[in-house]
Amino acid sequence: MSNQKKYKNVKIIDAPAGSGKTFSIRSQINQYLIKNNKSQVLCITFTNRAMKELKKNIISNRVYISRVFK
Structure with missing residues (x-):
């Protein structure tokens, strides 16, 4: 269930x-x-895996994808 x-x-x-x-x-x-x-x-995602998946499927110079760094 998504929130x-x-x-x-x-x-x-x-x-x-x-x-x-x-x-x-x-x-x-x-x-x-x-x-x-x-x-x-x-x-911004919490995992490297999600970040990599999004980066390979969203190809646009108008989108910046990163993950949370602690």
């Missing part, structure tokens, strides 16, 4: 492993880019 929260222009997706977070994020980013052709997106 999505939106704060102004920030969206937080919180869900357990294997629930489709990466797929959902990728779809939402691509849809956003199509609708907002001059906007940029910052996507």
Whole structure:
């Protein structure tokens, strides 16, 4: 079960492993880019795996994908 929260222009997706977070994020980013052709997106994940998956499937110079560093 996914929990999505939106704060102004920030969206937080919180869900357990294997629930489709990466797929959902990728779809939402691509849809956003199509609708907002001059906007940029910052996507921050908690794992290297999610970051790599998103980077290989979202090819745009308007998207910056990183992970949380402690």
